[in-house]
Amino acid sequence: MGIRTGDAYLAGLRDDREIWIHGQRVDDVTTHPGMARGPRTLARFMDKQFDPALSDLITYEEDGERIAMSFLPPKTPEDLRRRGAAYYEWARWSNGMLGRTPDYKNASIMAFGTAAEFLGQGRSDFAANMRAYYDEVRKGDKVLTHTLVNPQISLELAREGKYSGDVALKIVKETDAGVIVNGARLLATLGPFADEIEVFPSTLLKASDENEPFAIAFALPVSTPGLRMICRDTYDHGKSHFDAPLSSRYEELDAVVIFENVLVPWERVFMYRDPTLCNQAFAKSNAIVHMMHQVAAGKLAKAEFVVGLLCAMARATNKDKDMAVKGQIAEAMWIAESIRAFLFSAEHQAELDEWGNYIPLRRPLDTSRNLFPKMYPRLVELVQLLGSSSLMATPSEADFNNELAPDVERYFQVVNLNSHDRVGLFRLAHDFAVSGFGGRQALYERFFFGPPAVLASVYFDLYDKDEMIGRVEDLLDSAD
Ligand SMILES: Cc1cc2nc3c(=O)[nH]c(=O)nc-3n(C[C@H](O)[C@H](O)[C@H](O)COP(=O)(O)OP(=O)(O)OC[C@H]3O[C@@H](n4cnc5c(N)ncnc54)[C@H](O)[C@@H]3O)c2cc1C
Known part of the structure; x- marks a missing residue:
């Protein structure tokens, strides 16, 4: 087989x-x-x-x-x-x-x-x-x-x-x-x-x-x-x-x-x-860590795609020359690069577990799985903020082939895209950030790995806190 x-x-x-x-x-x-x-x-x-x-x-x-x-x-x-x-x-x-x-x-x-x-x-x-x-x-x-x-x-x-x-x-x-x-x-x-x-x-x-x-x-x-x-x-x-x-x-x-x-x-x-x-x-089988590994790799691909989408949207109208827009898109880039860093850190600090398997280091992956549900709604928001009414100026494919075609070809163009390509791009942005499909994606990212409050409290419990608390206590006890 x-x-x-x-x-x-x-x-x-x-x-x-x-x-x-x-x-x-x-x-x-x-x-x-x-x-x-x-x-x-x-x-x-x-x-x-x-x-x-x-x-x-x-x-x-x-x-x-x-x-x-x-x-x-x-x-x-x-x-x-x-x-x-x-x-x-x-x-x-x-x-x-x-x-x-x-x-x-x-x-x-x-x-x-x-x-x-x-x-x-x-x-x-x-x-x-x-x-x-x-x-x-x-x-x-x-x-x-x-x-x-x-x-x-x-x-x-x-x-x-x-x-x-x-x-x-x-x-x-x-x-x-x-x-x-x-x-x-x-x-x-x-x-x-x-x-x-x-x-x-x-x-x-x-x-x-x-x-x-x-x-x-x-x-x-x-x-x-x-x-x-x-x-x-x-x-x-x-x-x-x-x-x-x-x-x-x-x-x-x-x-x-x-x-x-x-x-x-x-x-x-x-x-x-x-x-x-x-x-x-x-936890004991480390299934959770292997699943987090798959999830982080997937979220990297997803965040990179959103960066590409935002850049393509901005480039359509030369908004990518604007400092404020660059700053907004940079935020999406930070999200993608954070996930990439978590993944790299986890894979390059792999440990051998009791079952004879190498497992990625849990903490960076756990950080990723706790942060991404908060980062993803921001990615959606960035697409909405940049897209604005262009997310609604979205005639359908049929409108390029009926009596509206001359209007659609003319009024939907932008400086770097003809109407057809602009509408196609913004329909994609709409499907990502506004449609029922997009709303479900956001809900999925918030919840699919479990209740966020529970994931966060597990993270807290596993975090090695004593050394850091020790530093605080040392300062308080210090006579210098
Ligand atoms: C799109 C999507 C796909 C999913 N796919 C799968 C899947 O394939 N397999 C699977 O097993 N699961 C799946 N899930 C389910 C997911 O595991 C659960 O949604 C998640 O564990 C949260 O549980 P819940 O939905 O029952 O929410 P709840 O536990 O009802 O939590 C919802 C909200 O209620 C509040 N709340 C809950 N408990 C408390 C409390 N004790 N005290 C105070 N406030 C509280 C919090 O505000 C919380 O955010 C999916 C979920 C979604 C949305």
Whole structure:
């Protein structure tokens, strides 16, 4: 097996999966209007794995097969940097607009697969289950999504670290064949277009007997009976690439996942009724660090794209000769360069972990994942500030081909771009900073890695503060 073609990936999505959108069940996600173009884009990306010019960058060889680089266990610092380069290459293809390219989940499965012993603390067969799963998804080049978060029904319960048994995903029964689970999870980005869904607990499970029914980790095919996904509205409204350059290509969708008495076979269970183990899993396996690595590489590609967009917008009217505009765009450049520096720092201070893998230094990546949710809204704001009414002066492609064409050709030109190219550029800026697609991107950046307050407090707890506090105390104690 090994890397899969885009056609093979699309064929795999034509199964009995239960996907709902706009009040209707979807027959085939690869042909449904408003859905089909996202997975087609991903299929094109999967085909790139076969491009001989990219082969050594994004794949590696294992037993005579080419395997996606994100599955490579980093046994040397060089392996780690190869993984980073592959993440960045994948992210460049969508300029960071596809959050859930397969390398994101591959990074965590590689970590869990090579740290499977950790899961063996729960039950010895769970380690074997994870190793087998790592083999299956690696060799089958499977596309995964994940869903980690239980819906909360009240702040009071959330503060006590409890879940509502009415809505949260929980274990309801054990059988010889496996575990029956029931309830909902939010959210699964790319869910309708994934082969498999990884269902791990959020890292916020309070260790108590009461929470044991919620403490489970498993993975299933999206087409498993009883599993259904309810999607948000699509942002792909069927417009041309000219009219909607981003949403016509990169609609990855997000769905709430419902499990109605779903059977999880034992061989797909990785943790069971053990909140403490569940809480430690991402950190102890270092899956979290490998995922942060993929994320930082993706955010670099995204920030660079915004720099390019801002520069192109400014150049259109010679605003790039203006000192104030230069200063605004420089802010976007600082964001891109900060992420680049975090990535470099993390990769070049790699450490060997207890599982024999090199991991990037966590702190720079953790800094990046805490800052980017704050930086991204500023990038959007910079595009809005520079774009202003040009983001609204956006006739559609059809207007260049109807009786309005002479008006459109004349009144939308700017000094460095003809009307067609100016409108195309600003429609892109609109899709990035104003459209439903753009709004969802901003929401995604704020939340996809977890609640910002929680991420910040984890960062605080891990930060080595004592030496710095010592300096303050030394000054206060000093008689000089
Ligand atoms: C576009 C998008 C895609 C996503 N994709 C995925 C995915 O693929 N897989 C996945 O598992 N998850 C995904 N998520 C979910 C993400 O993990 C959660 O959004 C995130 O963990 C925050 O949880 P929440 O949405 O329940 O927000 P909440 O926990 O409800 O927090 C929302 C706000 O409520 C307030 N608040 C919350 N708790 C408290 C408290 N205890 N005290 C005081 N105030 C509080 C804060 O202001 C907080 O910002 C996605 C989210 C988005 C928006």
